[in-house]
Amino acid sequence: MVSDLKHLTVLMEVFEVNIGKIKLGQQVAVSVPAYPGETFPATVQYIGQVLDETTRTVQVRCKLDNSDGRLMPGMYATINVESTTDDKAFVIPLTAVFTEGDADYVFIALDDNRYRQRRVDIGLRLKDRAVVTQGLDANEQLVTEGALMLRAEEEVETESTHQP
Numbered sequence: 001m002v003s004d005l006k007h008l009t010v011l012m013e014v015f016e017v018n019i020g021k022i023k024l025g026q027q028v029a030v031s032v033p034a035y036p037g038e039t040f041p042a043t044v045q046y047i048g049q050v051l052d053e054t055t056r057t058v059q060v061r062c063k064l065d066n067s068d069g070r071l072m073p074g075m076y077a078t079i080n081v082e083s084t085t086d087d088k089a090f091v092i093p094l095t096a097v098f099t100e101g102d103a104d105y106v107f108i109a110l111d112d113n114r115y116r117q118r119r120v121d122i123g124l125r126l127k128d129r130a131v132v133t134q135g136l137d138a139n140e141q142l143v144t145e146g147a148l149m150l151r152a153e154e155e156v157e158t159e160s161t162h163q164p
Helices: 016-021 147-151
Strands: 007-015 027-031 040-052 057-065 078-081 090-093 098-100 103-109 115-125 129-134 156-158
Touching (some): 007 040, 016 057
Antiparallel strands (some): 090 129, 115 129
16 A cells, blocks of 8 residues: 655666766756656665676665655656766767777867868767767867768868877
């Protein structure tokens, strides 16, 4: 028997590579299919200490105020975790990234016909996007499609041959 539906517990499975981004007391935004376009604030209350070796996830519990009773136990939810202001990264289309050896690269446009290959660090790969944690600067023009075809062109400079 559920006694208090005014406060719900939201369970989320966080991949091990992302667990460092979750903090106790952190605010998250919960959305459910029943109420499209709406979000409900929740607070991280517990971060599990055991990694599920099959799914490579850690369980995190959040407290959700449900004073209006619109949310029900058992609903599937999407949880958005806001990053802190000092946790900056660029989110780029995955089509802009190519891999050589153990490293990831993108192409930066130098002018209309010249491009430079640049190594980047990818923190997270999403369905069709990549989160670049190092290697890009604001206001640079990035080649977002055709990176592999461009790699074969002679006009490409590599970072190692370019002197600042």
